[in-house]
Amino acid sequence: METGKCNGGTTAEKLPEIKFTKLFFNGEFHDAVSGKTFETIDPRDGKVIGRVAEGDKEDVDLAVKAARHAFDHGPWPRFSGSERGRLMHKFADLIEENADELAALDAVEAGKSFEFAKRGEIPTVLSCFRYYAGAADKIHGEVVKMTKPSMFGYTLKEPVGVVGLIVPWNFPSVLFAAKVAPALAAGCTMVVKPAEQTPLSALFYAYLAKQAGIPDGVLNVVTGFGPKAGAAVASHMDIDKISFTGSTEVGRTIMQASATSNLKLVSLELGGKSPILIFNDADVEKAAELALVGNFLNKGEICAASSRVLVQEGVYDKLVKRLVEKAKGWTVGDPFDPTARQGPQADKKQFEKILSYIEHGKREGATLLTGGRAVGDKGYFIEPTIFANVTEDMKIYQDEIFGPVMSLMKFKTVEEGIKMANNTKYGLAAVIVSPNIDLVNMVSRSIRAGLIWVNCNLELDVSCPFGGYKMSGFGLDNGLDALDGYLHVKSVVTPLHNSPWL
Ligand code: NAD
Numbered sequence: 001m002e003t004g005k006c007n008g009g010t011t012a013e014k015l016p017e018i019k020f021t022k023l024f025f026n027g028e029f030h031d032a033v034s035g036k037t038f039e040t041i042d043p044r045d046g047k048v049i050g051r052v053a054e055g056d057k058e059d060v061d062l063a064v065k066a067a068r069h070a071f072d073h074g075p076w077p078r079f080s081g082s083e084r085g086r087l088m089h090k091f092a093d094l095i096e097e098n099a100d101e102l103a104a105l106d107a108v109e110a111g112k113s114f115e116f117a118k119r120g121e122i123p124t125v126l127s128c129f130r131y132y133a134g135a136a137d138k139i140h141g142e143v144v145k146m147t148k149p150s151m152f153g154y155t156l157k158e159p160v161g162v163v164g165l166i167v168p169w170n171f172p173s174v175l176f177a178a179k180v181a182p183a184l185a186a187g188c189t190m191v192v193k194p195a196e197q198t199p200l201s202a203l204f205y206a207y208l209a210k211q212a213g214i215p216d217g218v219l220n221v222v223t224g225f226g227p228k229a230g231a232a233v234a235s236h237m238d239i240d241k242i243s244f245t246g247s248t249e250v251g252r253t254i255m256q257a258s259a260t261s262n263l264k265l266v267s268l269e270l271g272g273k274s275p276i277l278i279f280n281d282a283d284v285e286k287a288a289e290l291a292l293v294g295n296f297l298n299k300g301e302i303c304a305a306s307s308r309v310l311v312q313e314g315v316y317d318k319l320v321k322r323l324v325e326k327a328k329g330w331t332v333g334d335p336f337d338p339t340a341r342q343g344p345q346a347d348k349k350q351f352e353k354i355l356s357y358i359e360h361g362k363r364e365g366a367t368l369l370t371g372g373r374a375v376g377d378k379g380y381f382i383e384p385t386i387f388a389n390v391t392e393d394m395k396i397y398q399d400e401i402f403g404p405v406m407s408l409m410k411f412k413t414v415e416e417g418i419k420m421a422n423n424t425k426y427g428l429a430a431v432i433v434s435p436n437i438d439l440v441n442m443v444s445r446s447i448r449a450g451l452i453w454v455n456c457n458l459e460l461d462v463s464c465p466f467g468g469y470k471m472s473g474f475g476l477d478n479g480l481d482a483l484d485g486y487l488h489v490k491s492v493v494t495p496l497h498n499s500p501w502l
Helices: 057-072 081-097 099-110 114-138 172-186 200-212 226-234 248-260 284-300 313-328 348-364 414-422 437-446 479-484
Strands: 023-025 028-030 037-042 047-053 151-159 162-166 189-193 219-221 241-245 265-269 275-278 308-312 367-370 385-388 405-411 429-433 451-454 487-495
Touching (some): 023 200, 037 099, 047 200, 057 162, 057 189, 057 219, 057 226, 081 099, 081 114, 081 172, 099 172, 114 172, 114 479, 162 172, 162 226, 172 189, 172 200, 172 241, 172 479, 189 226, 200 219, 226 241, 226 248, 241 248, 248 265, 275 284, 275 414, 284 313, 284 429, 308 313, 308 414, 313 385, 313 405, 348 405, 437 451
Parallel strands (some): 162 189, 162 241, 189 219, 241 265, 275 308, 308 405, 385 405, 429 451
Antiparallel strands (some): 023 028, 023 219, 037 047, 151 487, 367 385
């Protein structure tokens, strides 16, 4: 199917059954104290899929009480690491058994490709739970070599306590796992606040955790809106740490809430405006594919999207030609259609925001090479869009658009390319395309970003820490570094009597 045509609306029959719509705490589903619910919407047509409990401050309080009780008195933090790991493996097995349903919930709420959710995202969720299940019995401190030989010191690693996990809508399952799995392995108990656009899979995961035997009160989920339920989590006096993924703007609010409440620990995974640098010696075909995927996969709703495409002048014309040809063949359509590479944007607000950025780009004088319009007359579909002649002062160059909009720029020297790449308030990721290892090594070290992909793009792996520089935040998801984020280090010091060294 060509860009500009939309095959949405053919799959009402593929709606997954919606089983869980209430808040989950203390091992049970509950209505909100207020009795209120909110609509969750199908972005293929803007229609209501279901109604979900609208949690607020009182509900967050109840969920935190459950998590606090489970932490202070329950078995989870007291289990051996191998017992926690065993239950996490069981949880992963149940997720695997329910992969289709979980992928369908994310596809229908977020508008993401069902095939990609099923074959890419749920396997990522599984490897995340299994990785941290394997790490749960390898948490230990170390013996410290003290300056005074008459003293003995060692460190203990202890769970930080009750954690608040606030996640966005673009990867509901992957980001749920990226936070919940290391927190569980560490022995923390938690309250998860999924995004209001995508609450359903988090409730399903909570149900599966209970089936796996994870004790009541360990994993609690409060659905609701950011400024109410999210803000109540961020400012709660009995939450010891917040791990947040979302926009830089809300990240700032989370830090303020910590500062004015109990100074809880904060870890922030925020926005990005990442560059892809394509050098003169790059394979043009490969570079075009990497740029395309980096901009249009998941409809561009990716924090690490390579939305600034910086191309060295020797390959610029050839690359632009291929990019435009490929973008025209990038199919937009129903996320349940396996031939569609791009579904609808997650919601109306996001759809309108992206279209207004496109208008901005045109007004600012960038050249629209392809795309630029909505697709079809229902739902929130947008054409893959490419702008050329973008300049560094333009809004579309500096702001995170979070949609299928690529900005192309030309550079002459390597130094100029690096300078342009670093000309952003963000620092989440960067892509380098070149076969020259010396150039790659030099550029990798010159770019201020948390993750550098060389001759590949968006290769996220649970073993590899992921986090930002600058206004893309601080703290890490993935890898053993993420596990450390849910652990306190405690030092224990004692005199050594009768030591032969005294
Ligand atoms: P958002 O910041 O609006 O919302 C994220 C979460 O925060 C949601 O659950 C929301 O309900 C909650 N929230 C909103 N206001 C709140 C408040 N005042 N207090 C507490 N919680 C609040 O972000 P979004 O629009 O849902 O997601 C898109 C953003 O997320 C983009 O900027 C994107 O780059 C970023 N993101 C970053 C990463 C990463 O790993 N760095 C990954 C995915 C998305």
